Amino acid sequence: MDAHVIAVINQKGGAGKTTLAMNLAAGLARRGKTVVVDLDPQGSSRHWARMGKEPFPVQVEPLTGDWDREILCVRHPLCRHLVLDCPPSLENPASLQALRVCDVALIPVLPSPVDLWASLKLPQEIEEARKVNPDIKAYLVLNQMEPNSALSAAMQEAVMEFGVPVLNANMRRRAAYRGAALEGTSVYQMGGHGAPAVEELEAIITEVIGL
Template sequence: MAVINQKGGVGKTTLTMNLAAGLARRMKTLVIDLDPQGTSHAWSGLAAQPLSMQVEHVPQGFRAQLHLTDRGADTAVLLDCPPTLDGETIAAVLRAVDRVLIPVLPSPLDLWSSLRLAEWVEAAQQENPRLEARLLINQLEPRSALSGALEGALREFAIPTLHTAVRRRAIYRSTAMEGITVYEAGRNGAAARAEINAIIDEVLT
């Protein structure tokens, strides 16, 4: 699965790391950090205890064949993509994965700036018919529902939206600072774990 959006700060790294930690409870899990800045790789190096998933940094020259085919069907691989991927690498990523998750912030303006991704995904689906894409709303304000304007903007995408949204929660920030995920956050992480688990269930079915 690739987590992709050419906008920075939408939560790609946060969601990749937390989804990977949740998936690691179910199967062997590997994160490939394609970001030259190596954010998820650095994150995994901060923790006092090793995380349950492996994190590899592949800052340049991502070759889908090389990096993915020898992993074995029992390993979940998540690609944390930087905002700066060139068209060729995006195409290689989208050819190699079964799922693409596009985190978006709950604002129509942010959504519109991601519309081009839908075209890339559609082009990739011509060559990779098993590719399934989903939008994932991140940083939804606590207790607020989607606005009508946002729902209208979501309908402009050819890509469906996951039912579960990720709320804006301080625990996502504080765990990142410690190099852990919400799965290592005890009771304070319970609500966040529940939404990440629900997303994993949606993505896997």
């Protein structure tokens, strides 16, 4: 059976793509074999996986050259979930290819309209990709949320204009996310310190794929 493919994409650097991709993959790996495909030429998810004292719970593999969904699935047989960590650019053909092959596109974004405006080309590219991949489900994932802070009116307006639904589940700004990156691990491996972040990721997984 084909893997379920989740692309984590945003042309803006620092939005939280790699943070979401790595921690999401760690959560998905508890449900079935999962691989992170590192499409960023900077190799940040591969670097992340090599940093830890313990092996990272998910294999992280680069993918270069020409590829399509079939090649992706043949390379990763028996894989239930593939998480694509995309480069911070839509000029990079790998980003557009990720949209053409994915089941779900998750777009992490900081909760500021300025950050969302920086990604305004993305909805167009999703529409373009739908010509060949009509069933893409795309969602914004708010990242680095502050506790108890409602979205500003300007942000709500920017989200409406963006035209991609926002997940109810989101990620707060947490030391655990930063720590997981620094220590080459995931919040799932961090015990009590990681628990609130794990809850957020579990909510994202439930909302996106219902598992």
